[in-house]
Amino acid sequence: MNSQTLAAEFATRTSGFWSYMTREALADWVVRADVEPQPFGALPSAGPRLPGLIRAINDADAKSLREVALGIAGIVIRTTVPAAAESAGQHWLLTPYANGAERWFRLTVGMCWAAEISYFDDGRITTVFRMADSPVSRALADGSLRTEDLTKFGITRRTDGLRTFAEDAAVYHCPDIDALLWFLDQPPIAEAIRLMNARLVASGQFAWHKNYDPDLADEAWAAAEALALPDPLDLPTTTDNETSVYAGREAIGDFPESQAVNAEAHEAARDEHDRLLVLLMTKLNDIGIKPFQPTEPKVDLAWRSPDGRLHIAEAKSALGPTETDRLRLGLGQVLDYRHRLTSDGARPQAYLLVSTLEDLTWHAVCADVGVRLLVAAKPATWNLS
Numbered sequence: 281m282n283s284q285t286l287a288a289e290f291a292t293r294t295s296g297f298w299s300y301m302t303r304e305a306l307a308d309w310v311v312r313a314d315v316e317p318q319p320f321g322a323l324p325s326a327g328p329r330l331p332g333l334i335r336a337i338n339d340a341d342a343k344s345l346r347e348v349a350l351g352i353a354g355i356v357i358r359t360t361v362p363a364a365a366e367s368a369g370q371h372w373l374l375t376p377y378a379n380g381a382e383r384w385f386r387l388t389v390g391m392c393w394a395a396e397i398s399y400f401d402d403g404r405i406t407t408v409f410r411m412a413d414s415p416v417s418r419a420l421a422d423g424s425l426r427t428e429d430l431t432k433f434g435i436t437r438r439t440d441g442l443r444t445f446a447e448d449a450a451v452y453h454c455p456d457i458d459a460l461l462w463f464l465d466q467p468p469i470a471e472a473i474r475l476m477n478a479r480l481v482a483s484g485q486f487a488w489h490k491n492y493d494p495d496l497a498d499e500a501w502a503a504a505e506a507l508a509l510p511d512p513l514d515l516p517t518t519t520d521n522e523t524s525v526y527a528g529r530e531a532i533g534d535f536p537e538s539q540a541v542n543a544e545a546h547e548a549a550r551d552e553h554d555r556l557l558v559l560l561m562t563k564l565n566d567i568g569i570k571p572f573q574p575t576e577p578k579v580d581l582a583w584r585s586p587d588g589r590l591h592i593a594e595a596k597s598a599l600g601p602t603e604t605d606r607l608r609l610g611l612g613q614v615l616d617y618r619h620r621l622t623s624d625g626a627r628p629q630a631y632l633l634v635s636t637l638e639d640l641t642w643h644a645v646c647a648d649v650g651v652r653l654l655v656a657a658k659p660a661t662w663n664l665s
Contacts, residue, residue, distance in 0.1 A: 282311065283304070283307040283308045283310070283311050284307070286306075286307035286310055286311065286475075286478075287303050287304045287306075287307035289307075290303035290306060290307060290478075290482050291303055293482040293483060293484065294484055295481065295482050295483060295484030296370065296371075296484060297362075297363070297367060297370075297371055297481045297482060297484065300362075300363040300366045300367055301362055301363045303482075306362055306478050306482070307478075309362055309474065309478070310362075310471060310474045310475050310478050311471060313467045313470075313471075315359065315470065315474065316359075317355065317358040317359045317504070317508075318358045318359075318363075318364050318365055319565070320501070320502075320505045320562070320565055321562055321565065321566075322364075322365035322366075323364075323365040323368070323497075323498065323501045325494070325498050326497075326498040326499070326501040326502040326505075327502070327555075327558040327562065328551070328554060328555060328558060329498055329499050329502040329503075330502045330505055330506060330557075330558055330561060331554040331557045331558065332554070333347055333351075333499070333502050333503050333505075333506040334506045334509060334573055335573070336506075337351065337503070337506045337507060345399040345400075345403065345405065346383070346399065347503055347506075348399070348405065348503075348507065349383075349384075349385060349397045349398070349399040349405050350385060350397075350499060350500050350503040351500070351503035351504050351506060351507035352397050352405065352407065352457075352460065352504075352507070353374055353385045353387060353395070353397045353500045353503075353504075354500035354501050354502070354503045354504025354505075354507075355464075355504045355507065355508070356387060356395050356397070356407075356409075356464075356473075357372070357374070357387060357497075357500060357501070357504070358501065358504050359464070359470070360394075360395075360470070360473045360474050360477050361387075361389060361394075361477050361481075362474070362477065362478055362481060363481075365501075367481065368492070368494070368497050369489060369492035369494065369497070370486060370489070371389065371390060371480075371481040371486050372387065372388060372389045372390070372394075372477075372481070372486075373387075373388050373488055373491060373492040373493070373497070374386070374387055374388075374493070374496050374497055374500055375388065375491065375493075375496075376496065381400055381401040381402070382398055382399075382400055383398065383399055383400075384396050384397060384398035384399070385397045385500070388488060389476075389477045389480040389481060390444075390477075390479075390480030390481050390482075390483050390484075390485055390486055391444055391480065391483060391485040391486065391487070392410070392442055392444050392480065393410060394409070394410050394473075394476065394477055394480065395407065395408065395409050395410065395473075396408045404455075404456065405456065405457055405460075406453065406454060406455055406456065407453070407454045407460050407463075408438075408451060408452070408453050408454075409451065409452050409454075409473055410440060410442070410449060410450075410451050410476060411449070411450060411451075411452065411469070411472040411473045411475070411476045412445070412448050412449065412450075412472045412473075412475035412476045412479070413448050413449060413450040413472070414448050414472075414475075415468045415469075415471045415472040415475060416450065416468055416469065416472050418468065419466075419467075419468035424467075424468060425466055425468050425469070429462075433454070433455075433458065433459035433462055433463070434454075434455040434456070434459055435452060435453065435454050435455070435459050435463060436452070436453050437450055437451070437452055438450075438451040438452070438453060439451070444480070444483075445476065445479055445480075449476065450472075452469075508570070509570050509571065509572050549597050552597035552635060553580075553595055553596075553597045556595040556596075556597065556633050556634075556635060556656055557580060557581055557595055557633075559656055559659065560581055560593060560595070560633055560654070561581070563659060563662060563664060564583055564664065567664065569583050569584075569585070569664075570583070571583040574592075574621075577616075577617050577620050577621070579592045579593070579594065579614075579617050579621075580593055580594050580595045580633075581593045581595070582628075585629075585665060589626070589628070589629060590621060590626070590628040590629070591628060591629045591630075591631065591664070592614065592617055592618060592621065592628045592629070592630055592631070593614070593630075593631040593632070593633050593654070594610050594613050594614040594617065594630075594631070594632055594633065595610075595633040595634075596609070596610040596632065596633070596634050596635075597635055603636075603637070603638055603639060604639070606634070607632070607634065607642050607645075610632045610634070611632055611645070611646060611649070611651060614630045614631070614632050614651060615630065615649060615651070617630070618630045618651075627650075629650075629652070630650065630651045630652070631651065631652045631653075631654055631664075632646060632651055632652070632653050632654065633654045633656065634653070634654070634655055634656065635655075635656050635657070636655065636656070636657055637653070637655045637657075
């Protein structure tokens with residue numbers, strides 16, 4: 281099926297979705313092989329949830345199956361639901377379910393379910409997709425998709441008992457994450473899922489507006505971003521050579537975020553701290569860089585520039601001690617981290633990120649020791665290269 285044929289199919293349908301995307305643009309989106317996930321910034325309300333989800337997903341000792349499953353749901357939404365951010369709650373929703381040892385997230389698009397991501401007490405995560413059958417049938421016929429590969433990954437086809445688009449519908453089950461990743465990476469599979477979801481939004485029917493949970497949608501969107509970020513354990517910052525530089529040394533603790541005088545102040549400081557990190561993550565994403573959070577030492581945020589150099593940043597909120605106290609503490613922390621992460625003469629570029637700045641002399645103070653001072657109120661002046 282080409283985009284012209286598909287656009288002609290959509291031309292016969294009346295839907296409120298056309299306020300988000302034209303029929304021609306939707307058809308082109310379905311058949312493109314290089315469709316990228318909708319950007320993280322397309323759903324701004326998801327931003328504050330990202331740091332906490334990164335911590336949960338990258339915590340090797342307490343990795344939450346729920347957050348991983350939710351991230352998979354978010355990946356499916358951001359890659360296979362057209363104009364997902366704009367049409368949330370109007371053409372799709374995510375719903376949690378539980379039944380004994382099995383819990384799952386159901387993605388409903390238009391008038392029926394489109395995907396389910398299940399996670400079990402024994403650690404398994406499985407997925408089921410309702411998708412158009414024609415792209416898969418064509419791929420199996422021309423050899424671009426092989427039945428033996430589906431069998432190798434344990435992916436099975438099930439009968440679709442629903443009537444909606446039943447003339448061109450199939451249900452596929454992936455038994456684990458490895459199968460899911462392979463499955464979604466196959467162009468005809470991705471096209472088949474997009475085609476079904478495009479047809480569902482083009483139908484214009486969505487009866488579950490009142491059931492839409494924006495908080496869950498935001499969390500899934502952010503969890504997908506957290507899963508897409510590099511795992512610190514897989515990054516060069518954790519090589520044996522670099523680890524030996526700081527092994528056995530204890531870095532100083534966080535402040536004021538973790539040492540606020542009371543629970544309310546602690547929470548306010550942590551929220552402001554997380555907002556600073558989200559702002560920095562967004563700026564990095566805008567220039568095509570994926571940040572990560574190292575596990576040791578626990579730098580607030582790190583990334584690598586195209587030349588391979590490590591960059592590290594420490595954030596300090598406007599809450600807590602005086603500006604001078606915060607800047608002295610933050611500068612000391614990031615210098616400590618930079619020293620521990622320096623290996624074979626390769627020294628990371630260090631940054632100190634603050635909410636506001638009254639004493640501009642601190643730009644020179646930081647520059648004297650090779651640290652770049654970033655002020656959240658003036659992101660246009662940031663140099664992140």
